[in-house]
Amino acid sequence: MLSRIDTELGDRLKDAFRRFPTGVAVIAAGGPRGPAGLTASSVASVSVDPPALSFSVMGSRSARAILAAPSLTVNLLGPPHLALARDFARSDGPRFTPDQGWDVLPTGEPFLPGAQASLRAVPLHRLPVGDSTVVVAEVVDVLLGPARGRLVHHDREFHPHHGDES
Structure with a gap:
């Protein structure tokens, strides 16, 4: 159980990272119950x-399905994938539908041909930290797609940036 000081520190940490924009990806893996992604x-x-x-x-x-998979893809998203990023961010969002543009690699992993890049990777280390798991994975293949701007996660929202906008 967190103390009041730890809870306040955790809230401040979340606030700090909400101010820090990051790129957006969908991580996907095949599994015994079908594809999984987030x-x-x-x-x-x-x-x-x-x-x-x-x-x-x-x-x-x-x-859990991704952590159990022997291999996965990390699909780096651009502005055309705003809806897809939102879908895979929700537990009840649609996944791997025909209109989302998914395909399957010969090795069995789902990948997004229209992504900025799809990186096929094999997990090397899985490190539990609190309620999260950090995964370090070896990249075994890189499939480059069209470079079409940026999709950024900032302050709990997805923001598309096209071309050379600042």
Whole structure:
């Protein structure tokens, strides 16, 4: 149980990161019950040699399926994917519908051909931290899509930016 000081610190930490804009991705994996996916704003490049990235997830059903998968895709989103980001951010949002543009790699992972990039990755480390799990994954393939601006998560909302806007 958090003390009052810890709760206040946690709230201030959340406020601090709401002021920090981040990119948006949908992390997806195939599984025994079909594909699973979720929106993430915690994706970061970790290393080029070996090629690796990291992200964190909380304990949702989709997160548990992703954590159990032997491989996954990290689909970096642009402005055309605003609705998709919102859908995958909600537990009851539609997922992997035909109109969302998903396809499946020969290795079985769902990927989004229209994404800025789709990174196929294999988890190397899963580190539980509080109610989250940090995943470090080796990137084994990079599929580049069209570069069409940016989709940014800031202050609990998604913001599309087209072209060279500031």
